[in-house]
Amino acid sequence: MNPVQPTTTAPRPRIGERVMAAINRDPLTAPHRTRNDALLAVAWAAVATVMALLGDKGTRPDALGWALLLAAHVPLVWRRHRPLLVLLVVMVCITPYHALENNHAAPILATLVVLYTVAATGTVRRTLLTGAGVLGVTLLLNALTNPDGTMEILRISGWVVAFLFCGIDVRYYRQYVASIVERAERAERTREEEARRRVAEERLRIARDLHDLLAHSITLIGVQTSVAAHVLAADPERLDRETIAKALDDIADTCRTARGEVRTTLELLREQGVAGEARGPLPGLDGVADLVKTARLAGARVESAVRVRQAPPAVGAAAYRIVQEALTNVVRHAGPDPAVRVELYEEQGALRVSVTDDGACPAATPHNPGYGLVGMRERARSVGGTLDAGPGDEGGFQVRAVLPIGNERGGER
Template sequence: MDEQRLRRGRPPWGPPPWVLAHGRQGHGRRWPWPSTLLITAFVLVGSSFAAHEQAGERADLDVFARVLLVLACGQLLWRLRHPVPVVFGTAATTAVYLGAGYPYGPVFLTVAVACFSAVVAGHRRAAWAAVGSLWAAHVLVAHWLYRWLPPSDDSAAYWGQEAVIAAWVAAIVALAELVRVRREQWAREQAERAQAARRRADEERLRIARELHDVLAHSISVINVQAGVGLALLDSDPEQARAALTTIKSASKEALGEVRQVLDTLRAAGDAPRAPAPGLDRLPELVEQAASAGLSVTVEGEVPRLPPGADLAAFRIVQEALTNVVRHSGSRHARVVLDQGDGTTLRLRIDDDGPATGADAGGSGNGLAGMRERAAALGGTIEAGPRPDGGFRVLAVLPLRVEEDDR
């Protein structure tokens, strides 16, 4: 345990992290006046009754005895801010009180409260040392030093009394340890819940960023190509320029709709999405959009039925791959091949014949990373790179789970 504390950068005798944070906040807390005054009143009144019951056996309560009682109780005001000095201070004051021969009574309550506060604050060894020192001092006074200490006619205490005191000490320490363990467990659970909440928030931000990237990258690429066509043909072929502007309007409208759908997920929890997430059933729309950008797309294979998450991932992977062809390839033709193989996986292959244009198409460079993240989230893989015979290939392998209810 001590080695673990040292590795975490704090000494073995120091409190755990939750106590350190609690202690820093504790400096701004109010003093525990009510409980301290209540304990002081109880100790003074109880000691008076104890003196009456033990008259003739122990020394009478005088001014010095009452000063010691008030001093022991007054130290409890600092038990939340400085638990270690307080537990040793109350133990020392109580030892002087007992050594002076004054009556046994609720003076031990001050040590019990100080010990409890120290253990709960994480200073276990200090509390044990203080209480053990008090018990040892009592044994020394009650069995050896009583001959030279008041009262003059005092005799040695019986050892059964020491066993009772030891039992009370053990009970107090055990209760304090239980409270300390419960607080540490609660703080640990709170930290784990906070960490899980931060992790979920990070994953949600990443998902939304990935969705926005895929939606905007594809639509802006189409708009960019059509804007170039419209500018080039504005004077020579107004009708073709008009068609390019119509495509721009359609692509921008669709992009706004998808962005709105993504942003709907940021609404209050419990609200249902306003539109279903896109899937491979919208593959013909991607083909049309690519055609409007001057890219001919051939689709081979049947579109499988997939769960919404896998269907969305497959759609976005094809969309991003076609967007990259429009941006970075000189080829005007691409192939999308869907292969279900043995029925357990879906292989998505998107090929173009190249060559790469080498021009800066204004991308963020996050497209391939986003595709890999989508595939990895489903337990699939992505391979992307140049083909041996020229061009570029994106190969995605996704787990295929056909919904039983749709068969």
């Protein structure tokens, strides 16, 4: 019996962390905001009641004063939904409350909370206009009810201004925190997109490698098998055993080469955390001679001229794959005994690749467009080059690529 694994629970956030989370949260989208504001409105109404009862008996509210005081706290339930409307309703209740000479300290908390909400949820312009309006009404009431209360005017004005600026500061702080979170999320999305892009590029690279390898090898095997079958069917009584043996040996060599390259590709797929520079040796210009030799064995009359001393690994690999695919298309589509010319030379800081033949053009229809030409163009673009492929001026088919040598962009195969 397997022992029961102890369950671990995430530690509860501390009070300070919860307070900061509440401050950082957008008040307009906070969860359960109506319920929380209703509870706070009840608490503020209770505090106002206690302040009114503990004040002077001469300023204790009468029945109308109590009704106005408690009614002023009801709209606080929706203070975050409609802050300006709530402030207007509160002022409508509090203005006659103060005019009736009731306890002036009791409704101060509700007024300041609404002012803070207006400042924390609105623009600076709206906050300043609202503060000016509230101060104007307050100073007017104070002038009518207590003309000599200069200190009272300063005290009330100071609290109003303080809560307004506190709300503005909190609003800017929330915007700052939101911008930090947004930048972090944008950076995370960028990392994810970069990872997906790298995966897509790697899949495309592997698809190109497998296409070039399998198309080339299978085409050669098909040609060599046809040669053996032709020898067997031409004159069964006088078998050319040497030709048949050579064709079978060529098939075996092609299979061994293909198996080795497939194994290398699969090993790269199985490896974890392989860097782009650690994918193993790339095929290069020194392998073009083997491609020419293999094409000759398949029946093509190939002339080659490689006049390049050296090239960056990625550029050499791209040139190798382009020549490989071009010769594969010649063997497959150009007809019997095509004449092919392969040229590689350096000119104006670029490696020029040219493969021309005198056979028929490759068969590509909308229903079967193939991936050879697409793969060759992708090979060229992977190192910042270009490739043109199409019928030649004098018949046949030609492939021409320009691969910059001094502007290598990566190590793709």
